[in-house]
Amino acid sequence: MKQKRYSFGKQLLSMLLVMVLLLSGITVPVKADNSQKEQVNAKEQPYVYFQYDDGRIQEMGEDNTFTLNLLDTGNFVLAGTDKRPDWNFSARVQVSDTEHQKHYWVNSKGRYVPFDVRKVEGYVCNADNPGEVFQTFSIDNVSSEIEEVKAFIGNQEVSLDKPYQVEGTASGNVSIKGRVKGEEEFKTIPVEAPDNESGHVVISVERFTIGQGYIYEPVFVPFEKGDNAATLLKKVIGKENFVGEDTYLEAIVGGDLGTDKVVVPEYIEKLSNGSVTTETAREWGNEDNGDGGDALGEFDYSNYSGWMYHVNGEEVGYGIASYKPKDGDVLRFQFTMYGYGTDLTGRQWGNPNPIIDICNKDEITKLMAEVNADREKKMAVPEVKAAYDEAVKLVSAVITPKEEIDAAAAKLREAVENAQKVPNGWLETSEGWQYYENGQKVIGWLDTGNHWYYMDHNGIMVTGWVSVNGHWYYMDQWGAMVTGWVSVNGRWYYMDQWGAMMTGWVSVNGHWYYLNTDGSMAASQWIGDYYVQADGAMATSQWIGGYYVDTFGKWVRNA
Numbered sequence: 001m002k003q004k005r006y007s008f009g010k011q012l013l014s015m016l017l018v019m020v021l022l023l024s025g026i027t028v029p030v031k032a033d034n035s036q037k038e039q040v041n042a043k044e045q046p047y048v049y050f051q052y053d054d055g056r057i058q059e060m061g062e063d064n065t066f067t068l069n070l071l072d073t074g075n076f077v078l079a080g081t082d083k084r085p086d087w088n089f090s091a092r093v094q095v096s097d098t099e100h101q102k103h104y105w106v107n108s109k110g111r112y113v114p115f116d117v118r119k120v121e122g123y124v125c126n127a128d129n130p131g132e133v134f135q136t137f138s139i140d141n142v143s144s145e146i147e148e149v150k151a152f153i154g155n156q157e158v159s160l161d162k163p164y165q166v167e168g169t170a171s172g173n174v175s176i177k178g179r180v181k182g183e184e185e186f187k188t189i190p191v192e193a194p195d196n197e198s199g200h201v202v203i204s205v206e207r208f209t210i211g212q213g214y215i216y217e218p219v220f221v222p223f224e225k226g227d228n229a230a231t232l233l234k235k236v237i238g239k240e241n242f243v244g245e246d247t248y249l250e251a252i253v254g255g256d257l258g259t260d261k262v263v264v265p266e267y268i269e270k271l272s273n274g275s276v277t278t279e280t281a282r283e284w285g286n287e288d289n290g291d292g293g294d295a296l297g298e299f300d301y302s303n304y305s306g307w308m309y310h311v312n313g314e315e316v317g318y319g320i321a322s323y324k325p326k327d328g329d330v331l332r333f334q335f336t337m338y339g340y341g342t343d344l345t346g347r348q349w350g351n352p353n354p355i356i357d358i359c360n361k362d363e364i365t366k367l368m369a370e371v372n373a374d375r376e377k378k379m380a381v382p383e384v385k386a387a388y389d390e391a392v393k394l395v396s397a398v399i400t401p402k403e404e405i406d407a408a409a410a411k412l413r414e415a416v417e418n419a420q421k422v423p424n425g426w427l428e429t430s431e432g433w434q435y436y437e438n439g440q441k442v443i444g445w446l447d448t449g450n451h452w453y454y455m456d457h458n459g460i461m462v463t464g465w466v467s468v469n470g471h472w473y474y475m476d477q478w479g480a481m482v483t484g485w486v487s488v489n490g491r492w493y494y495m496d497q498w499g500a501m502m503t504g505w506v507s508v509n510g511h512w513y514y515l516n517t518d519g520s521m522a523a524s525q526w527i528g529d530y531y532v533q534a535d536g537a538m539a540t541s542q543w544i545g546g547y548y549v550d551t552f553g554k555w556v557r558n559a
Helices: 001-019 037-043 229-237 264-272 278-284 362-373 382-397 404-419
Strands: 047-052 056-059 066-068 076-077 085-088 090-095 102-106 119-126 129-140 146-153 154-160 173-181 200-208 214-223 306-311 330-336 425-428 435-439 444-447 452-455 464-468 470-475 484-488 491-495 504-508 513-517 525-528 531-532 542-544 547-549
Touching: 001 491, 037 066, 047 129, 085 306, 090 119, 129 214, 129 229, 173 513, 200 229, 200 362, 214 229, 214 362, 229 330, 330 362, 382 404, 435 452, 452 470, 470 491, 491 513, 513 531
Parallel strands: 066 129, 200 330
Antiparallel strands: 047 056, 047 076, 085 119, 090 102, 119 129, 146 154, 146 173, 200 214, 306 330, 425 435, 444 452, 464 470, 484 491, 504 513, 525 531, 542 547
């Protein structure tokens, strides 16, 4: 019996690891109140807030961050739009000494499902148009207040050292309890069961066999209960562009760039012994079936052409409506020109051996989807863009050797990882403050939305006077450009609305002032026939000693 008890204890420990993966937990007080909900409802543009299970609201911080912990329970809410949200918050997590998997911190329903203590970055987009990103933000549970987690059966703690004895066919329900820092009581942490009916797949739509590249480059697409390959494809291309029955994709509207853009790859010409070439394809043409001729579908450019789809690199022996998505699947919709898919896989019907080598490209396709999940930001990094463009080129070639595909995937992965490490925003260095945008150091003028700054040729923020394109500007002690009056070393200067230093006569709030050639304000002196007083304002309608100045400030001779 001892052996049996010990084995059960090991099972409980394994269960604990799996359950912690899905913690959603009890509520720990945070600085929030119901009055915030009124502020939330006042907004107009799409925005995100977190609603605790007890009704409290937490709004996103200034740095686009929600501060939560493992014991918090609630849902993220997209407000200000009727469009269906798709939450994309995942990270690679370790569930055993040798096993890793992807975990989603926010499920398809917006439920907060933390795994461990870390800061996770992600975004929410339009579920029906993944390219429309509503908001990017972070979930920070680094400051989690949980200090200890234990497994219990009833009131008995169980572990490898404290096994639970089972008599006969009896059983016990395992609960997970956590203790908050500074407290002694262990409180039950609700465990959310895995949602096997939702997740994300990667979808790409390709027309490489006619030399026109991607129709849609790889993207992550959310799925829910009832989705299949047809419904998922419609989320990408738009249901109005899907031609055919749900069981069969006949054509995609807008999928053809035109007959003059068709270039059949050389490997297909050789594979078909010259029966399918660029010349034959252009001669065959694209039949206009009432769609304006820009749809790409079966029997366009070849008697063997049509749409096929592959899941995780394998041919699927059933229709698109019969496919049941699994989290992490890669679906590639591909246009075939010869051999009913032989030009896509290298395999021929009835022949167990490939007649041409075409390697699996799922890994690099997934990496491309990761880039497209935040395309504007990631493609702004030159290293990422170069690696991504190279990946597109090699994947589009179809017969690129596996070694080159693997090398390109490694290069793209490294570029993305490096981009995540580079700074963004302000960075204090030993030389001074610098500012980074998409990993690139800003040189010259910088507009942060609230203030203008000037970064010198080394990217260091300037304070004090700076000359730019023949104009002088003054940056305060925090580096912000000054407009209006500024006092420097006891002398006054006036900077116009663009921050440029003024010289000569200038009218400010109904008064005239004279600024010397060095920009300093003149005071208590005559400027030609005009007199500026101690405060710099030009005198009007008054005597200056034995001299009189009129309403325009000019000295009236013989007054």
